[in-house]
Amino acid sequence: MTYANLMNKFFNPNSMYTEEDFRRRFQMRRHVFERVLRDVQQVNPYFRQKRDRAGCPGFSPHQKVNVTLRMMAYGSPANSMDETHSMSEFTCLETLQQFCVTIVQVYKDEYLRKPNQKDLDRLIRKAENRGFSGMIGSLDCMHWDWKNCPTRWQ
Structure with a gap:
């Protein structure tokens, strides 16, 4: 899914899908997705959009987090993301690893602590x-x- 397509379907003000559709597809509310996206971008430069050697824009933060959450929410294999999101299996797995490490780093004190x-x-x-x-x-x-x-x- 290209960046423009993803944004038009889910994130732009007049997006194709409703808040209920978003929650059903991502297993979370849009504002939670946006918070996670913002937090991982601030902590890990991997989630900031960069240009490749040819000067073309790489995957956007929205695309990286979208693919990662879909793989986790639905158990989608990394190699299936190439067909729908044009992201290679290697990039999907790298993104998933970066995401998991970053989520633990960002939220461990709040959500991953031992119970008192x-x-x-x-x-x-x-x-x-x-x-x-x-x-x-x-x-x-x-x-x-x-x-x-x-x-x-x-």
């Missing part, structure tokens, strides 16, 4: 209200006996 006691208490209450008491113990598997556990891990 307050978080655990909230999760336990929520689980108990839904009939799943003991959920936290199930998640960490501490109550399971592993008969073939290597002795150095015991």
Whole structure:
């Protein structure tokens, strides 16, 4: 999908697709996409548009994040992106790797931190209200006996 086509379909003020269409296709709201796009651009120069050796513009930040999110949301293989987005398998995989590293760097303190006691208490209450008491113990598997556990891990 060319940059102009992508923008006309999803991002321009009078885009072809509605907010509901966007959410269904990207598995997120447009403003969340825009926030992620802005954040990864600020942190990682890979997500800023550059020119190739011939002076032609490379893939835009919108195109890179679009391809990455589609691969993750739908489990699309990297080699299928060439047909629809004219992005090679190598570039798709490189973009996916850059995206994942950058997302962890940007959001780890806010979203990828270990839960504190307050978080655990909230999760336990929520689980108990839904009939799943003991959920936290199930998640960490501490109550399971592993008969073939290597002795150095015991």
